[in-house]
Amino acid sequence: MAESDLAWETRDRDVAYSCPGFDVVHEDVVLPDGTETDFDYLHEEPAVVVLPFTPDGEVVVIEEWRQAVDRVNRGLPAGGSEEDDADLDATARRELTEETGYVADDVEFLGAYEPANGIADTVHHYYVATGCTPNGEQDLDFDESIRVDTTDLATLRSAALSGGKSDARTALAVLRYEAERERKR
Structure with missing residues (x-):
């Protein structure tokens, strides 16, 4: 079966x-079997998650x-791209400084x-940031309440592996980072 055999046809689209x-x-969509229905989804600009x-x-x-x-979530700096960002590397740098x-x-x-x-349709782009020092100025959005801290990687890994209510973006970043380090060994 070809991928196109599973594709939906979009007849109309608007921002609800x-x-x-x-x-x-x-x-408003048509399914492969001809069924007409509708579908709603969240649209978000590309975002970054930074492991600093x-x-x-x-x-x-x-x-x-x-x-x-x-509840309070303990995780990594993350956020969406903005028009002034030259590229996603710049977005990662900006979000790190703004949030921390x-x-x-x-x-x-x-x-x-x-x-x-x-x-x-969200895509998260993960970055590792090194040499991070508190030499910038935190600049939070109007709806952000953030406290900054530091921890060790092992603590984050334990939280990711515990299966508890840990931040999925953080868990994926830590586990992906460790898998990449292991692959390079």
Whole structure:
């Protein structure tokens, strides 16, 4: 069976709802068997997730209130691209500084993943930032409540592997980073 045999035909598309950060898109579609229906999904600009290391090997993390799950989340700096960003490397650097006040000597692309492609067109681009020092100025968005901390990679790995309520972006970044290090050995 060819991929095209599974494809849906989009007949109409409009933005049903828009807010800072994302849109909800509504589409009228035809399924491969001819069934006409509709489909809604979240549209978001490309985003970055940054795994930032200080010169002494600590990982810079943020603690942020997450209203959707009604708790503080401990994770990595992340955010969407903006018009002024030259590229996603620049987005990674900007988001790191805006959320933490840390500035990176270097950023390196780690991989890109679709975290919820059944309900969103979001793509997260993962970066490793090294030589991170608190030489910048934190510049939070109006709806961000963030506290900055540092921890060791082993602690983040344990949280990722525990199967508890850990931030999926952070878990994927840490496990992908460690898999890449293992592959290079």
